[in-house]
Every structure is written in structure tokens, then in C-alpha cells.
Amino acid sequence: MNYQVKSLATIGLRITGCLRGVGYLGWFSLVATGLLPGPLLAQGSGRVSGTLLDQRTRQPLPFANVLLLRRSDSTLVGNTQTAENGTFALTDLALGRYVVRAQALGYQPARRAATLDAVAPVVRLGEWLVAPSAVQLSGVVVQGEKAAMVNELGKTVLNVDKDLNSAGGTAADILQKVPSVAVDDNGQVSLRGNASVTLYLDGKPAPPNLRLDQLPASRLETIEVITNPGAQYAAQGTGGIINLVQKKQTQPGWNGDALATVGTREKYTGSLSGNRQVGKFNFSGTLDGLSNLFHGSSSLQQVATVDGRTTRTDQTGASTRLQTNHSLRLGVDYAFSDEQRVSLTAQYYAEKYRTMQDFATLLARDPTPAFLLRNQNTQADNLQGSRVSGTYRRTWAASPGRELTASASYYLDIGTVTTQQRVLDGPASYASNARQQFLDVTIQMPSMQVDYVHPLDEKRRWEAGVKTDALLTPGTSDYAVQATPGGDFVRRDTGSYRYTYRQLIPQAYGSYRHKAELWEYQAGLRVEFTGLAAQVLPTGTARQRILNLFPSVTVAPTLPHDQRLQLSYSRRVNRPNFLQVIPLPFYSDARNYVVGNVDLRPEYVHVVELAHQLTWHATTLNTTLFGRFASQSIQSLRTIDTLATRRSGQPDFITRTSYANFGHTASYGLEISLTQTVTKWWKLTANGSYYRNQIASYSGDGTRAGFTGTAYLLNQFSPTKTLALQLSGEYRAPLVVPQGRLLAMYGVDVALRQRLFGDRAALTLRVSDLFNTRRQYTQLAAEGLATDLQTKYETRVGYLGFSWFLGGHKATSNLEDQPRGDTGGLGG
Incomplete structure (x- = not known):
């Protein structure tokens, strides 16, 4: 049964309850914006x-x-x-x-x-x-400067080039700076505490294996975060949409830039991009790569009770993670006329990912004495892929605003993932063999889309579109053991699988927009059909056929004095991905594995936002009240696999992580963003959120809830015309999860950029996590199991980068001519 919002009064009561926890600061912001x-x-x-x-x-x-x-x-x-x-x-x-x-x-x-x-x-x-x-x-x-961050109603745009903290970093590093966005150590993105976020790449759904920590920040132009998308966007993603827009030069003549960055302890990135405009043609290309070595540490304490006996695990470890990536992207645009244009883009990439974990485990099981194990886990990913897309755009000079766009794309990703677990020292029963899981993966993603916008007059227009997304991923998972140290790995039928997963999502939408003298509104409806078929041999199959309607509406009254007010509602869905559905176990180590659930169903959510924007001289203030109410919530659960524990014959235990639909979740609260030009040489950007996060308890006996939030402060200084300095810090408050909570995380970054040779070059120096405080703490509890996990990756890193600009493309400052804020239509 889908969870329905009973009435606006119910939402109002929940938001009112949240505001009681906001305190005087929240009320002051609300009053200040309107009065x-x-x-x-x-x-x-x-x-x-x-x-x-x-x-x-x-x-x-x-x-x-x-x-x-x-x-x-x-x-x-x-x-x-x-x-x-x-x-x-x-x-x-x-x-x-x-x-x-x-x-x-x-x-x-x-x-x-x-x-x-x-x-x-x-x-x-x-x-x-x-x-x-x-x-x-x-x-x-003449410089038309972009701000480092532009806050619109329902949308935030981060201009990557303007964030000095992007030098040498990846897309995961940059997303940490976006309001209410968090990225954990595994690259999982969440928005306002919701991990169901849809990633787009250049306006199209990104492939499932896209790794944010493998995508160099130098490749990106902007990052767009849309918290409450309308009908023109796919309904997938209850948390919202994050669109990663890659660079594409379009200036006349030869233009481009070259960038090289060196980081402490073997971290290197480089990129070369440019374009050439000749007549009606524009040719563009980007070549980039990275090689980053990171060190980390972790500690794990677990207490489990199985068959009346308690086992205690105390584990400490050290890890290394080597990431290498290179990519070539080529594009060509051709203008048939002022009204017709076509573009083609092709991209090839190759990635390698190597991790090694060495850890010591102290096991104690009543009443036997404690003993020590020394283990080593390794993982090797070898991935490569190609992406081809084309777009045709048609406009009509006689009918401004009328537009037809048709596009098609095809992604092909192939690769292998090899994980191994070894016991280096311990009792003979543990050191008898090493284990290996070998995954052979192929992912194909074809997509086609047509959109049409037709203005009825200056104040009214309608828009419609159709789209089809497909996903096909066949593969194998082979389990093997090493009978003798140094010997060959021998495949075992037990634990080896062959799988196929097919998903087809045809969809269509229509929307109508009307702008009157004092009101502007937009209403739309999206129809999506989900066809899913998965088979894992020899364990089982899954099949789903679901038709859904997703309405959306936005109303924006006109206010005096450069103010904007916008109320929006949408219904969205979180479809489980194929790893959450197929019953295929993935082993992170010898004692822990993850497996899908064939009975998992989609999660549905109602999203309501009331946003206000005030622009006054050099100040822009955005305030958003939001509510997010989900049913059939998809939760990740970690439990003891008692059967596997008994079969192992070892004096410890095996945990199982899987997924389930249960209960309702809700988050509602306040988000504030302030952009203030303090002086000609100092610009301040501050944003924060404070909201109540409510989820169903894993035991099904009620709900767990708590107030949480985020805060981010960015100071931009320009002491001279050619020197820019940035000092930023962020804080993420503790967050409840179905089986426990994530503790607070915080850090400070500093960076400076010096423009050289008449803006033909720029030198950038930055230090991430200046005080080395970023680490992740997780506390979980289930029936007979308590877990305390601490992870610390290498986050304090110094980077030195040098950029050289070609043609008309030049280095620009970060503080001159900053915008006051968007004054466009609905959602900017």
C-alpha cells in the first residue's frame, strides 16, 4: 500500500513541530525574509x-x-x-x-x-x-563571472571551476560542499539524509557503476542539485537528482586549458581540454587521468550471541587504496542554421581500483580462551567502457520558446572484480585455505528521448516528452578456494552463480505552465512503467511489472522587493537496483556478506517544499521548509546468519546484510542559504539544514527519530586582483538509521589561487581536512548483535596544481562581479 499524505494540515503540524526544535535562529530567518x-x-x-x-x-x-x-x-x-x-x-x-x-x-x-x-x-x-x-x-x-555556488528555488548550482577546493579532487570531494549533501567513505551519496539520489551525467542517467571518487573534478563544469524535480525529470530518486555536467568549450577560435596537480603521498591528476570553432562546426575534446594512493585505518568491535554463546570480536586494521583512471571525450557540434543544430559525443574510459586491508582480529567466545587472527583482504577492479550520445535541437525564430529536442545514447561498461580473503596467522583450522570471488560484469544502457515545448502565448506554454531507458547486465560470480598456500584457486560449484538482469522503463510526461500578473504555476503528470526480470542460477528469479503515475505541481506568487516564493509538490519513486534485488552474495570478507532480496519492492515518497528567496543589494537569502514522507521504505539490515555460522564450524560468527521494505519514513525541516558580499574583497556563503529524521525500527516495533542537520561556511577572499583565497568548513550532525546511528563528521579546507602571466596561467594550492578530523563512526544493533565501526581514510592532503589557458579561455577570479541570485521563472 502506498503511503498517502492525508492532508496539508498534517504536514503543517509536522513542520510546526520541527520548527519548535529550530529555535530562535530559524524563526529569525523566516521573519527576516518576509518582514x-x-x-x-x-x-x-x-x-x-x-x-x-x-x-x-x-x-x-x-x-x-x-x-x-x-x-x-x-x-x-x-x-x-x-x-x-x-x-x-x-x-x-x-x-x-x-x-x-x-x-x-x-x-x-x-x-x-x-x-x-x-x-x-x-x-x-x-x-x-x-x-x-x-x-x-x-x-x-569583459568578464561575466559565475559564482562558486548559485542557490535557486529548489535547485543549487555549483560551478566547479570557481571552487578552489576542487583542485586535485574528485566529484565526491566537490559534492561534500553542496548544502545537505553527504558522501560516505564508500561513495554513497545522500541528500537531506536520504540515500535514494539519482545521479545524472550531462543530463542523462549515469551508469550504475559510476564511481564519484574516480571522476576527476577537473572534468566537471557544474554540479546541479535538484531537490524536488518536476514532471520533465524521471521520477526515480526519492532524495532528488544530482546532475554532473562535464566541460565543453564553445568559444570562437582555438580555446582550451591544461591542468596538472600533485598531491602529497603519491596523488596525481592531469587534464587537457579544448575546442576549435570553424564555420558551422565546433570540435571539442577532453583528455584526463588520475592516479591516487590513499591510506586508511579502521576498528571494529562486535558482540554476538548465537545458540546461547557470546562471541566478541575486536578488530583493528590498516588499508591502502590505489585508484587509476584515464578518459578521452570527443564531441562535434554542427549548426545547419540558426534554428537547427546537432551534436555528437563519444567517450572512452578505463579504470583500475586496488585495495588491500591488513588487520588483526581478537576473537573471544565464552568459555574458550581468546585467540588472535591476522587477515588480509584484497580487491582488484578492472573496468572500461564507452559512451556515445547524439542530440538534435530545433527552434523556430517566428515562435520564440518553441523547441524540439531529440536525443539518444548508449553506454557499454565491461569489467572484472576480484576479491580475496586470506588468513596470514592463526589456528590451523582458519589458515587451511584462501577464498576468492571473481565477478565478470557487462552493463548495457541504451536510452532514447524526445521533448517538445510549445508556447501558446507570452504567458502560457505546454511541454511533453517520451523516453525509454533500458538496462541489461549479464554476468557470472565464481567462488574458488586455494587448497594449499601459493597454489591455484579451484572453482567450487557451491557459491558460484550465473545471473542476468533486464530492466525496461518506458515513460511519458506532459506539463502546462501559466504565468499571470501575480501568479505563476506549473502542473505536470509523468507516467512510468517498470518491467524487470532477474535470474540467478541456481538460487532464484525475480519479476516485476508496475505502472505508476507521478503528479507534480509548482505555484509561485509574485512578491515585491526582489522576493520569490515557491510551493512545490511531487510524487517520486526509489526502485531497488539490481544488486539489491538479485539473490547473489557478495563477500566483503570471510565473516560478512551482502545479498539481494527478490521480494524487494519500490519505495514511494511524497515531497513538499515551500521556498522563499530574498535578494537585496549584495545579499541573497534562501529559506526552504521541506517535508518528505515515504512508504514501503527500503532499509538495509545487518543480522547474524545463524545457519552459516553453525556450518562454518569456527568459534566466531557470520553476518548477513540484506534489504527489506518496512514501515514509513519521514524527514521534515528547514534549510537556509545565505550569500553575502561583505566587502569588495570578501564574499561569504553559508548554508545549513535542521530537520527531523524519522524511520521505522528494524524490529518493526515502532519508529526511531531524531533531529539532525548540516552546516557549511565558505569564505572567499581576494586580497589582490590576481590572488584568491578560500576557507571553508562543514559539519554533519549525528543521523539515525534503522539499526543505529551515524555519528557527527566535520572538517576544514583551505585553498588559494594565484593568476599568472596576464591570466594565461594559474597556480592553486589547497589542503583538505586541515585538522585531520574527518572520520566515520557507525553504531548498529540487531537481535543478538551489537556493532561499533570506526573508519578513517586519508583526508588531510596537500595539493599543488598548475593550469595553463589557451586562446580566449583565461583564468578568472572568484569574487568579482558575483551574482545577486536568480530571478528567473519556476525553479530558475
Whole structure:
């Protein structure tokens, strides 16, 4: 049965209860956003709006600066920045004669006259085409700077190049800086405490084996976090969507950059990217690679009771993790005309992942004496793949806003994963053999999509689309033992499997949007069918056929004084992945394994958000109340496998981790984000969340709940015109999970960038986790089992990077011309 939100009153009561725990700070923020005194805000009834487009490609120009100057004396009256769809609006203007000036990096400055009078106080410039040009204009560099982080209603955009802490890092490092996002030591991403997050790569679902710690930050242009997606997005992901957008140069002529970074204790990254625009063609390419060696340590204490006897495990260990990756990405764009454009992209990658864990285990089982084991676990991943995609885009000059987009993509990933467990020292019964699991994996992901937008007039439009996603992954899992030390591994039929998994998801959506004088709203409906078939020989099969409807609606009233208010609702789904469904055991070591559940069903969630944004001079304040209510919640459970423990014949125990649907979960609370330009050389970004996380108890006897939250503070300094400095810190409060809790985690990073040779180069120095405080503590409990796990990876690392910029692409500062915030339509 799907969990339904009974009424808005129920949601209101829950949010009210949460606000009681927020305290005076939360209430102050809410009051401040809505009740700032009128004299502090600009007054007037005039308005100027438009959409900035590339003159040749008719693509939107996001993050461009739009200035409003008084025509008589060129005095600056107001300014804003275009949203991602190129739209902008200057509001609350006094009547008079003005000049609107638009400037974007790589484009000629453009001007438009605008006269606001009593008869026509509103000027709509419509589509404003801007001509590309070289960046250098009469000795003056025109820079349209992007902020390090742009907070929109329901969406956060992180511009990776502007975050100095990205130097030498990976996508996992960067995501740690995004509000309410957490990445654990295994690369699992969660948003507002919800691990059901859908990863996109360049606007399309990412392959299941995408490793964030293997994706260099230098390859990324932006990271977009969408907390409550509308009907145009796939419904998968109850936590939201994170879209990783890779770099793609489109400036005229030759452009590009080269980057090399060296980190302490054998960490190296490098990348080379560029583009060449010739006539109607634009060719682009990126070559990058990394080789990172990390060290870590861990400790594990477990107490288990089986058949009336108690076993205590006290384990300490040290580990090394070597990651290597290289990738080549090529693309070509061709403009048939100003209204038609096609693009093709091909990418090849290869990854290697090596881990080695050496640990000592002290085992004590009543009433026998304690004894010591020395173990070694190794894992070797060898993966490679190719990705091909193409997109056709059609617009109509006679009908601004009308657009047809068709795209197709195909991912092929193949590889092997080998894990081994050895006993180096201990009783003879333990050292008799070594164990190996060999996985041979193939993943194919074809996808096709068509979207169409049709404006009815300036205020109304409808949008529709169809899409089909498929996933096919056949593979084998071979279990082998080594009868004698140094001998060959011999395959055993018991413990070896062959599996296939097929998933097909056809889907369609439609939405309608209407912008009235005081209200803007959008309503949509998405239909998705899930067809799933899995077979594991010889253990079992799974099959699902599910049709679902996913409604969404967004309402945004118009408020005075550069304020935005937005209320949104959507229904979403968390489909279990194939590792959670197929009954195939994966051994992390000789005593612990993970296995899927063929009876696992999708989890459904209702998401409600009330967001408010205030822009005033150099300050942008975002406040969001959110509620997330799930049914058939998918939970990960760790228990003692009593049967396997008896069969092992050893004086210890074996644990089993699997998945189940049970109970309802809920999280509701407050999220605040503040962007403040303190001085010309100091910019401050702060965000935090405080919410109540409620989950069903693993024993099924009630719920477990607690208040938790996150906090992030980023200081950006520019002591000189060519030097930028960043100091940041984050904190994640303890979080309850079905069987226990995750303890707090926190850390501080520092980085600086010096631009050199007339902005042709940049030198970046950064230190992550300056005080070496980031570590993960987990406490779990189940029937007859208590676990306390502490993990510490190498997080304090120094990086030194050098970048060289080619053509019109130059190094830019991080603090100049920062935006005040988005003023676009629904969701930016």
C-alpha cells in the first residue's frame, strides 16, 4: 500500500513541530525574509524583462550580467544575472528612460533602450540575440563571472571551476560542499539524509557503476542539485537528482586549458581540454587521468550471541587504496542554421581500483580462551567502457520558446572484480585455505528521448516528452578456494552463480505552465512503467511489472522587493537496483556478506517544499521548509546468519546484510542559504539544514527519530586582483538509521589561487581536512548483535596544481562581479 499524505494540515503540524526544535535562529530567518522594512528596498512599479540568447546558435546564455543605466547620466540603477534558461527581470523600477546593458564572457556587450512611463510601465525585450566575440575588447576584459555556488528555488548550482577546493579532487570531494549533501567513505551519496539520489551525467542517467571518487573534478563544469524535480525529470530518486555536467568549450577560435596537480603521498591528476570553432562546426575534446594512493585505518568491535554463546570480536586494521583512471571525450557540434543544430559525443574510459586491508582480529567466545587472527583482504577492479550520445535541437525564430529536442545514447561498461580473503596467522583450522570471488560484469544502457515545448502565448506554454531507458547486465560470480598456500584457486560449484538482469522503463510526461500578473504555476503528470526480470542460477528469479503515475505541481506568487516564493509538490519513486534485488552474495570478507532480496519492492515518497528567496543589494537569502514522507521504505539490515555460522564450524560468527521494505519514513525541516558580499574583497556563503529524521525500527516495533542537520561556511577572499583565497568548513550532525546511528563528521579546507602571466596561467594550492578530523563512526544493533565501526581514510592532503589557458579561455577570479541570485521563472 502506498503511503498517502492525508492532508496539508498534517504536514503543517509536522513542520510546526520541527520548527519548535529550530529555535530562535530559524524563526529569525523566516521573519527576516518576509518582514524586512520597506525603506531598505527599492521602490517602484516598473519592470524590464527578456531572454538572452547566442545570436548564432540561439542557445540561452546563463549567468550573464544585465545592467540598468539611467540614460541621462549613465548612473547604475540596478543589475541582475540571467538564469540558466537565459531569462532575466529587473523589477520595482521607477518610471523613466533607461539603457539596458548585457555582458557575457565571450560575447560583445549589447545595449537596448527602455522607456518606462505611466502608460507602459513594463518593457518586455523578448529574445535578445547577442553576438559572440573575442574576450579582449579595446584593452578591456569583459568578464561575466559565475559564482562558486548559485542557490535557486529548489535547485543549487555549483560551478566547479570557481571552487578552489576542487583542485586535485574528485566529484565526491566537490559534492561534500553542496548544502545537505553527504558522501560516505564508500561513495554513497545522500541528500537531506536520504540515500535514494539519482545521479545524472550531462543530463542523462549515469551508469550504475559510476564511481564519484574516480571522476576527476577537473572534468566537471557544474554540479546541479535538484531537490524536488518536476514532471520533465524521471521520477526515480526519492532524495532528488544530482546532475554532473562535464566541460565543453564553445568559444570562437582555438580555446582550451591544461591542468596538472600533485598531491602529497603519491596523488596525481592531469587534464587537457579544448575546442576549435570553424564555420558551422565546433570540435571539442577532453583528455584526463588520475592516479591516487590513499591510506586508511579502521576498528571494529562486535558482540554476538548465537545458540546461547557470546562471541566478541575486536578488530583493528590498516588499508591502502590505489585508484587509476584515464578518459578521452570527443564531441562535434554542427549548426545547419540558426534554428537547427546537432551534436555528437563519444567517450572512452578505463579504470583500475586496488585495495588491500591488513588487520588483526581478537576473537573471544565464552568459555574458550581468546585467540588472535591476522587477515588480509584484497580487491582488484578492472573496468572500461564507452559512451556515445547524439542530440538534435530545433527552434523556430517566428515562435520564440518553441523547441524540439531529440536525443539518444548508449553506454557499454565491461569489467572484472576480484576479491580475496586470506588468513596470514592463526589456528590451523582458519589458515587451511584462501577464498576468492571473481565477478565478470557487462552493463548495457541504451536510452532514447524526445521533448517538445510549445508556447501558446507570452504567458502560457505546454511541454511533453517520451523516453525509454533500458538496462541489461549479464554476468557470472565464481567462488574458488586455494587448497594449499601459493597454489591455484579451484572453482567450487557451491557459491558460484550465473545471473542476468533486464530492466525496461518506458515513460511519458506532459506539463502546462501559466504565468499571470501575480501568479505563476506549473502542473505536470509523468507516467512510468517498470518491467524487470532477474535470474540467478541456481538460487532464484525475480519479476516485476508496475505502472505508476507521478503528479507534480509548482505555484509561485509574485512578491515585491526582489522576493520569490515557491510551493512545490511531487510524487517520486526509489526502485531497488539490481544488486539489491538479485539473490547473489557478495563477500566483503570471510565473516560478512551482502545479498539481494527478490521480494524487494519500490519505495514511494511524497515531497513538499515551500521556498522563499530574498535578494537585496549584495545579499541573497534562501529559506526552504521541506517535508518528505515515504512508504514501503527500503532499509538495509545487518543480522547474524545463524545457519552459516553453525556450518562454518569456527568459534566466531557470520553476518548477513540484506534489504527489506518496512514501515514509513519521514524527514521534515528547514534549510537556509545565505550569500553575502561583505566587502569588495570578501564574499561569504553559508548554508545549513535542521530537520527531523524519522524511520521505522528494524524490529518493526515502532519508529526511531531524531533531529539532525548540516552546516557549511565558505569564505572567499581576494586580497589582490590576481590572488584568491578560500576557507571553508562543514559539519554533519549525528543521523539515525534503522539499526543505529551515524555519528557527527566535520572538517576544514583551505585553498588559494594565484593568476599568472596576464591570466594565461594559474597556480592553486589547497589542503583538505586541515585538522585531520574527518572520520566515520557507525553504531548498529540487531537481535543478538551489537556493532561499533570506526573508519578513517586519508583526508588531510596537500595539493599543488598548475593550469595553463589557451586562446580566449583565461583564468578568472572568484569574487568579482558575483551574482545577486536568480530571478528567473519556476525553479530558475
